Amino acid sequence: MRTVFANVVIAVCVVILPGCARAAAPPEAGGGPLIGAWHSKIVFSNGPLADMKGLQFLYAYNSGGTMTESSNYDEAANSSPPAYGIWKQIDARTFATKYMFFTTRTPAPGDGATNGNDWWPDGHGIITEKITLSADGQSYASTITLNLFDRGGAPIASHGEGIGAGMRIGF
Numbered sequence: 001m002r003t004v005f006a007n008v009v010i011a012v013c014v015v016i017l018p019g020c021a022r023a024a025a026p027p028e029a030g031g032g033p034l035i036g037a038w039h040s041k042i043v044f045s046n047g048p049l050a051d052m053k054g055l056q057f058l059y060a061y062n063s064g065g066t067m068t069e070s071s072n073y074d075e076a077a078n079s080s081p082p083a084y085g086i087w088k089q090i091d092a093r094t095f096a097t098k099y100m101f102f103t104t105r106t107p108a109p110g111d112g113a114t115n116g117n118d119w120w121p122d123g124h125g126i127i128t129e130k131i132t133l134s135a136d137g138q139s140y141a142s143t144i145t146l147n148l149f150d151r152g153g154a155p156i157a158s159h160g161e162g163i164g165a166g167m168r169i170g171f
Helices: 002-020
Strands: 036-044 056-061 066-071 083-091 094-105 120-133 139-149 155-168
Touching: 036 139, 066 094, 083 120, 120 155
Parallel strands: none
Antiparallel strands: 036 056, 036 155, 056 066, 066 083, 083 094, 094 120, 120 139, 139 155
């Protein structure tokens, strides 16, 4: 009787337990060691962001390949709101990101009533970043490219290149 009961328990476990397990996400789907919150110091060597001293980004990399970025300049006059984008794992310690943000401008006389604090839509920017994670997974180095587009989506000649140094946010 014990043998029959043990065999039934084993059979139930073999059938039910595999269905309870979650499959690991493949690297290209956004699984892996980049998931979490990060703080990065950014320096652009050229372009419109080259004069931003002390530029810092906060990132949230989500499982599934989406991400959000916010900078310490998000609340500055005529700055950009947070950026939203995607990321993927290239190999064990290399990742690619692409994120988009809106750009703004001061209102022109024909734009309608303003209250003196308004910023009007002016286009968007796309940042691509190549990240190389450290061996311990707690820091990274990156190269960044900024491309800007007008309200119609046409590229603007101004672009920028920079580097980043990120640290994982943890307890």
